[in-house]
Structure formats: structure tokens, C-alpha cells
Amino acid sequence: MGRPSVRDRIVDAASEEFHRHGYNACGVKLVTDTAGVPKGSFYNHFESKEALALVVVDRYGTSRRLEDLADRSVEPIARLRAHFGFLADDIARYDYARGCVFGNFTAEAADHSPAIADGVRTAFAVWTKAVADLLREAGDSLRGQDPDVLALFVVNAWEGAVVGARAAKDGSSFAAFFSVVFDSVLK
Amino acid sequence: MGRPSVRDRIVDAASEEFHRHGYNACGVKLVTDTAGVPKGSFYNHFESKEALALVVVDRYGTSRRLEDLADRSVEPIARLRAHFGFLADDIARYDYARGCVFGNFTAEAADHSPAIADGVRTAFAVWTKAVADLLREAGDSLRGQDPDVLALFVVNAWEGAVVGARAAKDGSSFAAFFSVVFDSVLK
Structure with a gap:
């Protein structure tokens, strides 16, 4: 398997950090730091933190x-x-x-x-x-x-x-x- | 009845604003603004936002x-x-x-x-x-x-x-x- 894409690393990090800290307590910077990607790369992949939240909810549903x-x-x-x-x-x-x-x-x-x-x-x-x-x-x-x-x-x-x-x-x-x-x- | 005390006005405002916006989304400034009291007066009555939260939980319990x-x-x-x-x-x-x-x-x-x-x-x-x-x-x-x-x-x-x-x-x-x-x- 190749290295996960920047987008996948952001989704992984957000799934972890939103779950651990809560959505409101957790900013884009914490997500990109956890993902190990530049903060600036976030908006190449997601329109907003809210758009990322929808992907996280969807992925959690799949994991159920x-x-x-x-x-x-x-x-x-x-x-x-x-x-x-x-x-x-x-x-x-x-x-x-x-x-x-x-x-x-x-x-x-x-x-x-x-x-x-x-x-x-x-x-x-x-x-x-x-x-x-x-x-x-x-x-x-x-x-x-x-x-x-x-x-x-x-x-x-x-x-x-x-x-x-x-x-x-x-x-x-x-x-x-x-x-x-x-x-x-x-x- | 006399005018509510500063402390009571802060508890009223926090009960409303924590319930409406959530605890993490709601800072001390929003609470004191809603209460119509100076932000500086907050710490005369509460050690922290967390201490205020405990009073809000307790008051909600009484209202049940x-x-x-x-x-x-x-x-x-x-x-x-x-x-x-x-x-x-x-x-x-x-x-x-x-x-x-x-x-x-x-x-x-x-x-x-x-x-x-x-x-x-x-x-x-x-x-x-x-x-x-x-x-x-x-x-x-x-x-x-x-x-x-x-x-x-x-x-x-x-x-x-x-x-x-x-x-x-x-x-x-x-x-x-x-x-x-x-x-x-x-x-």
C-alpha cells in the first residue's frame, strides 16, 4: 500500500481529534498538525471544517x-x-x-x-x-x-x-x- | 423584588447561553455581555468558567x-x-x-x-x-x-x-x- 493521501491523513486526524476533544474545541490547525500536513493544504481538500465534519460522520457510520x-x-x-x-x-x-x-x-x-x-x-x-x-x-x-x-x-x-x-x-x-x-x- | 445580583445575572445568562450555544462555544465575555455586567466582575463571583458550569448544572437539576x-x-x-x-x-x-x-x-x-x-x-x-x-x-x-x-x-x-x-x-x-x-x- 502506498502512503495515505493528504486528504486521507486529514480525515484520519479529524476522526481522532473531533472524537477526543469535540468538534468546537478542535480547530483546523490541530487537525493538520495531527495529520502532519501544512495548514494551507487543508483548503485544497475541504471547503470548511464543516465539510470535513460531514466526511467524518460518514466514515464513522461505515465503521459501525x-x-x-x-x-x-x-x-x-x-x-x-x-x-x-x-x-x-x-x-x-x-x-x-x-x-x-x-x-x-x-x-x-x-x-x-x-x-x-x-x-x-x-x-x-x-x-x-x-x-x-x-x-x-x-x-x-x-x-x-x-x-x-x-x-x-x-x-x-x-x-x-x-x-x-x-x-x-x-x-x-x-x-x-x-x-x-x-x-x-x-x- | 429587588434587582437581581450580579452573580444571579451571570448564572441566568450562562444558563441561557451554554444551553443555546454549547459550553465550549461560549466564552466568559459572551456570558457577561448577555448578563449586562463588566467582564471584570466575573472573577469576583466565580473562580472559572468551569465553576460557573457547576452552578448551571445544579440550577438545571433544580428546574427538572x-x-x-x-x-x-x-x-x-x-x-x-x-x-x-x-x-x-x-x-x-x-x-x-x-x-x-x-x-x-x-x-x-x-x-x-x-x-x-x-x-x-x-x-x-x-x-x-x-x-x-x-x-x-x-x-x-x-x-x-x-x-x-x-x-x-x-x-x-x-x-x-x-x-x-x-x-x-x-x-x-x-x-x-x-x-x-x-x-x-x-x-
């Missing part, structure tokens, strides 16, 4: 492995549990800091940037639809609940569990999520 | 009317529903922008400020305990679920619904929360 939610070789509820298990491990790996990129951009920037608001709205909608499609397969486990409403609830409950984990800096919110969602809501 | 959760004149589940109804109305009033102050400080500052991390951890713990105490009263509605686990789950699910509402800028996440929590989890 939503394709696993459609893997019919695994029973649907087990598949859903494995999906959130993967996300939980990813948060625990950073000692429960950093949170979810979608939630972070929603909190920090969605009220102020229509483009970022659009990006996170789309990201959540794609994720929620993938969960709803899985739930439709699960049939009886839903006990008559609407799969679209349930999917929206479960995705939001996950986002909230991430907030709770980050506030407490422990996994108790994830344990509560798995217990209530898989032993009560989807039982 | 947690005392209503202990009002035994209302049936417990109806009381819990009214509590989240009050919170939902408060978010809808700002067209689903702004979010929850506890969640916002968690996302923006809890990883970087031990004092703010401690403030939001305590705020969530007090709220979760009030919900758990109510759930203990509710008895049969829990269907054998642990009230402390359930309380943590419900508080987190609410925080996530606020993130979802803010991303979508509509009330669908709140509708999903009320439907699943009150027609399934606590039925």
Missing part, C-alpha cells in the same frame, strides 16, 4: 458495521445483541470517554449547522432503518410492537446509554440497556 | 422538578409519565434544539474536566435514584425487573430520546419513548 445487521446467517435478536456488543466494546476501549460521533455532533453542532444537522439526521435514519428491518424479521419477539417505533426507541436508548456510560465512566448503563432491551422489550 | 417524582398523591406510573411529559414539553418549546443540560455537559466537557464530570455524574445519580424510588412504589408494573436497573435504563433512554429529537428536530423520538416505556417496559 451496519451490514452485520442484515446478515441472515445469524438469528435476528442474537444479531442485534452482537451489534450493540460491538458498539459497547468500542466505547469501553476508550474507558467510556469519547461517546458516539453521531450523538456528539448532534449535541455540539446540529443546532447551528444545517449541513451537520442533515448529516446526523441521515446517519441516524440509516441506522434506525437497518434495526427496523432486522426487527421485522424477528416477528414474534416484538409482541405486536411496531418495528419502526421499536427501532427508533432502541437506537435512542443506545445513544442514551452511551451518555450514561460517559457520565459514570463505567459499563453500568450498558448492562442496564442489555438487560431491559433483551430480557424485557424484545423477550 | 424531581420533587414531583415523590408526590404520592399521584399513582406512580402516571407520575413518571407526567415527569417525562414535562421534560418533553420543555424540549419541544425550543423546537427540539438545545437538548438536556446534563447530556450536553457530558458530551462536551465530562472527558476533560473532572469537576464537571463529577457534577453530571451526581446530577444523573440523583435523578436516577428519584426514578428508582418511584419504581419501587410501582410494584407489579415492574414484572420482576430490578427498579435500580430499570431506572438507569429509563433515564438513559430519555437522554437518548432527546438526542434523537434534536437530530430529527421533531417529536417522533419522544413518541417512541412513551410508547415503548409505558406500553411495554412498565406495562
Whole structure:
């Protein structure tokens, strides 16, 4: 493999720094310093920090492995549990800091940037639809609940569990999520 | 009533501006300008912006009317529903922008400020305990679920619904929360 392009190095650095420090706390200079590229090169590749944010949100979405939610070789509820298990491990790996990129951009920037608001709205909608499609397969486990409403609830409950984990800096919110969602809501 | 003190005017202004713009995007100068007090007066009342943030978190907690959760004149589940109804109305009033102050400080500052991390951890713990105490009263509605686990789950699910509402800028996440929590989890 060749050396990553300047553009890729900027996206890598921004993915790391926005996640670690937050979008508002992190300027273009920090991103280009982390990337090891001249600050001036930034605007050859991105119109603005906001345009870069959209690429970061998109890349984070790809890293969430939503394709696993459609893997019919695994029973649907087990598949859903494995999906959130993967996300939980990813948060625990950073000692429960950093949170979810979608939630972070929603909190920090969605009220102020229509483009970022659009990006996170789309990201959540794609994720929620993938969960709803899985739930439709699960049939009886839903006990008559609407799969679209349930999917929206479960995705939001996950986002909230991430907030709770980050506030407490422990996994108790994830344990509560798995217990209530898989032993009560989807039982 | 007399004119509010300089300190009160700073707390009022910070409550408004941190909620509207976010903590990192909002400097001491904006707060003192909004309060209509000289910037220099800030440090007579607060050691730092961080110290002010703790007062803002505390005041927001008081405004959440947690005392209503202990009002035994209302049936417990109806009381819990009214509590989240009050919170939902408060978010809808700002067209689903702004979010929850506890969640916002968690996302923006809890990883970087031990004092703010401690403030939001305590705020969530007090709220979760009030919900758990109510759930203990509710008895049969829990269907054998642990009230402390359930309380943590419900508080987190609410925080996530606020993130979802803010991303979508509509009330669908709140509708999903009320439907699943009150027609399934606590039925």
C-alpha cells in the first residue's frame, strides 16, 4: 500500500481529534498538525471544517458495521445483541470517554449547522432503518410492537446509554440497556 | 423584588447561553455581555468558567422538578409519565434544539474536566435514584425487573430520546419513548 493521501491523513486526524476533544474545541490547525500536513493544504481538500465534519460522520457510520445487521446467517435478536456488543466494546476501549460521533455532533453542532444537522439526521435514519428491518424479521419477539417505533426507541436508548456510560465512566448503563432491551422489550 | 445580583445575572445568562450555544462555544465575555455586567466582575463571583458550569448544572437539576417524582398523591406510573411529559414539553418549546443540560455537559466537557464530570455524574445519580424510588412504589408494573436497573435504563433512554429529537428536530423520538416505556417496559 502506498502512503495515505493528504486528504486521507486529514480525515484520519479529524476522526481522532473531533472524537477526543469535540468538534468546537478542535480547530483546523490541530487537525493538520495531527495529520502532519501544512495548514494551507487543508483548503485544497475541504471547503470548511464543516465539510470535513460531514466526511467524518460518514466514515464513522461505515465503521459501525451496519451490514452485520442484515446478515441472515445469524438469528435476528442474537444479531442485534452482537451489534450493540460491538458498539459497547468500542466505547469501553476508550474507558467510556469519547461517546458516539453521531450523538456528539448532534449535541455540539446540529443546532447551528444545517449541513451537520442533515448529516446526523441521515446517519441516524440509516441506522434506525437497518434495526427496523432486522426487527421485522424477528416477528414474534416484538409482541405486536411496531418495528419502526421499536427501532427508533432502541437506537435512542443506545445513544442514551452511551451518555450514561460517559457520565459514570463505567459499563453500568450498558448492562442496564442489555438487560431491559433483551430480557424485557424484545423477550 | 429587588434587582437581581450580579452573580444571579451571570448564572441566568450562562444558563441561557451554554444551553443555546454549547459550553465550549461560549466564552466568559459572551456570558457577561448577555448578563449586562463588566467582564471584570466575573472573577469576583466565580473562580472559572468551569465553576460557573457547576452552578448551571445544579440550577438545571433544580428546574427538572424531581420533587414531583415523590408526590404520592399521584399513582406512580402516571407520575413518571407526567415527569417525562414535562421534560418533553420543555424540549419541544425550543423546537427540539438545545437538548438536556446534563447530556450536553457530558458530551462536551465530562472527558476533560473532572469537576464537571463529577457534577453530571451526581446530577444523573440523583435523578436516577428519584426514578428508582418511584419504581419501587410501582410494584407489579415492574414484572420482576430490578427498579435500580430499570431506572438507569429509563433515564438513559430519555437522554437518548432527546438526542434523537434534536437530530430529527421533531417529536417522533419522544413518541417512541412513551410508547415503548409505558406500553411495554412498565406495562
